[in-house]
Amino acid sequence: MTYTFPHDFMWGTATASYQVEGALHEDGRTPCIWDTFCTLPGAVADGSSGQSACDQYHRYPEDIALMRELGVKAYRLSIAWPRIMPDAGGTINQLGIDHYRRELDALREAGIMPVVTVYHWDLPQYLEDHGGWASRDTALRLADYADVLARELGDRVGIWTTLNEPWCCAYLGYGNGEHAPGVRDYGKALAAVHHLNLAHGLGAQAIRARLGDDANISSVLNLSVNVAETDSEADRAAKRRADLIANEVFLGPMFEGRYDPEIFEATKPYTDWSFVHDGDEERIHQPVQSLGVNFYSTTHVRHRGPEAAGAATDASRLRRNPMPAQDIVEVLPPAGELTAMGWNQEPRGLTTLLTELSERFPGLDLIVSENGSAWDDEVTLEPDAPGGKIVHDPKRVAYLDAHVRAVVDALQSGAKVKGYFAWSLLDNFEWALGYSKRFGIIRVDYDTQERIWKDSALRFRQIVADNAI
Numbered sequence: 001m002t003y004t005f006p007h008d009f010m011w012g013t014a015t016a017s018y019q020v021e022g023a024l025h026e027d028g029r030t031p032c033i034w035d036t037f038c039t040l041p042g043a044v045a046d047g048s049s050g051q052s053a054c055d056q057y058h059r060y061p062e063d064i065a066l067m068r069e070l071g072v073k074a075y076r077l078s079i080a081w082p083r084i085m086p087d088a089g090g091t092i093n094q095l096g097i098d099h100y101r102r103e104l105d106a107l108r109e110a111g112i113m114p115v116v117t118v119y120h121w122d123l124p125q126y127l128e129d130h131g132g133w134a135s136r137d138t139a140l141r142l143a144d145y146a147d148v149l150a151r152e153l154g155d156r157v158g159i160w161t162t163l164n165e166p167w168c169c170a171y172l173g174y175g176n177g178e179h180a181p182g183v184r185d186y187g188k189a190l191a192a193v194h195h196l197n198l199a200h201g202l203g204a205q206a207i208r209a210r211l212g213d214d215a216n217i218s219s220v221l222n223l224s225v226n227v228a229e230t231d232s233e234a235d236r237a238a239k240r241r242a243d244l245i246a247n248e249v250f251l252g253p254m255f256e257g258r259y260d261p262e263i264f265e266a267t268k269p270y271t272d273w274s275f276v277h278d279g280d281e282e283r284i285h286q287p288v289q290s291l292g293v294n295f296y297s298t299t300h301v302r303h304r305g306p307e308a309a310g311a312a313t314d315a316s317r318l319r320r321n322p323m324p325a326q327d328i329v330e331v332l333p334p335a336g337e338l339t340a341m342g343w344n345q346e347p348r349g350l351t352t353l354l355t356e357l358s359e360r361f362p363g364l365d366l367i368v369s370e371n372g373s374a375w376d377d378e379v380t381l382e383p384d385a386p387g388g389k390i391v392h393d394p395k396r397v398a399y400l401d402a403h404v405r406a407v408v409d410a411l412q413s414g415a416k417v418k419g420y421f422a423w424s425l426l427d428n429f430e431w432a433l434g435y436s437k438r439f440g441i442i443r444v445d446y447d448t449q450e451r452i453w454k455d456s457a458l459r460f461r462q463i464v465a466d467n468a469i
């Protein structure tokens with residue numbers, strides 16, 4: 001059965017500044033926490049950094065031409081904070097602003113709507129030096145930065161997204177230390193959760209103050225779809241705890257103006273939450289038009305008894321569960337055919353997530369702001385292909401199809417889904433895994449910066465052209 005999407009369904013591709021731009025020392029940019037993290041021995045799997053990445057800083061015209069060929073209607077990109085505000089003194093770097101003006105103008109001329117993420121993990125190093133997300137000041141600084149962006153670029157942007165995946169920033173950045181800045185301290189991770197929430201609220205407020213009620217403001221979360229192993233009370237309690245620490249810490253203040261008190265109770269061993277000031281929950285609770293949902297896989301959990309607590313922090317478990325919920329939540333090893341990331345493939349989880357969110361927040365537009373999969377691709381020489389080369393990636397094609405169908409299922413059960421963004425337009429710097437994992441629907445040859453089409457890009461182009469699957 002063919003399903004036709006609503007005529008205004010937003011098809012797009014997504015990237016993030018540090019992962020694709022390169023040009024780290026150009027036009028007055030200063031270091032971010034990932035520049036620093038990448039110099040730590042063993043921090044990034046292949047010892048690489050965002051130094052050249054996909055060179056999109058220079059090659060954006062070529063990449064926009066690729067998107068035109070793909071037929072996508074929107075591009076989700078992020079702006080590099082240290083290009084705009086390169087020092088602690090509040091200097092605004094005109095060269096950085098000019099760069100993004102040119103890029104956003106080029107997108108709009110190509111008929112592609114820019115969906116802009118204010119913060120996708122490239123925190124200026126000078127802010128980390130003063131405590132980073134564990135410090136309240138960082139949230140205030142984000143509001144200043146968002147204000148500058150709204151003032152300088154406001155008329156060029158279709159949707160403003162305050163933050164990308166605060167879960168990753170907090171729990172991977174300050175919990176298990178797998179991401180920059182590499183801190184391992186659950187108390188700081190929870191402080192980071194709150195300060196990221198506050199940054200969202202203050203950032204949204206700043207953008208709203210500049211651009212008014214018509215501005216489309218959103219945030220992007222990677223909510224966990226937690227599945228209890230059995231229906232036992234203990235396993236359901238483990239799922240409940242995982243939901244609280246992974247999801248409710250963000251959804252509660254953002255949409256309901258309050259943290260569920262169970263969260264304070266459950267995290268008592270790590271913090272007293274004294275970093276939550278009077279009025280913060282209302283500051284976080286700002287009107288937003290849409291919520292971006294990044295979805296890759298699901299999480300299966302079961303109850304862990306106190307007797308197993310000693311084993312709770314071994315490396316592989318900590319990787320699966322970087323949250324301060326180790327005491328009762330055991331995240332099971334993923335099952336079935338895994339992607340190159342070692343993540344499971346359960347598209348039904350996306351249907352569940354979208355459906356439940358729409359039931360709970362009926363007025364809210366949902367956008368699948370990232371979805372995709374990494375595989376070990378190979379280039380095939382084919383005279384008829386553009387440039388004489390193609391990547392046959394049947395697994396990425398199957399993943400794409402299955403997840404677009406999962407979106408259809410959600411739409412058919414009434415979920416208010418307004419768009420779908422493929423992660424990613426290009427292979428890029430996959431954080432702690434460097435260039436070893438390829439998520440692109442278009443391949444990047446990192447020696448030559450050549451862009452090579454994959455079958456998944458051709459498939460996506462077809463879906464977009466048909467507006468149907």
Ligand code: PNW
Pocket residue numbers: 016019164165168222294370423430431439
């Ligand atoms: C997201 N995890 O990151 C980010 O938004 C992208 O920048 C990234 O490239 C993409 O997903 C693929 O990884 C995540 O460990 C990184 O659960 C790690 C996790 C989740 C999301």
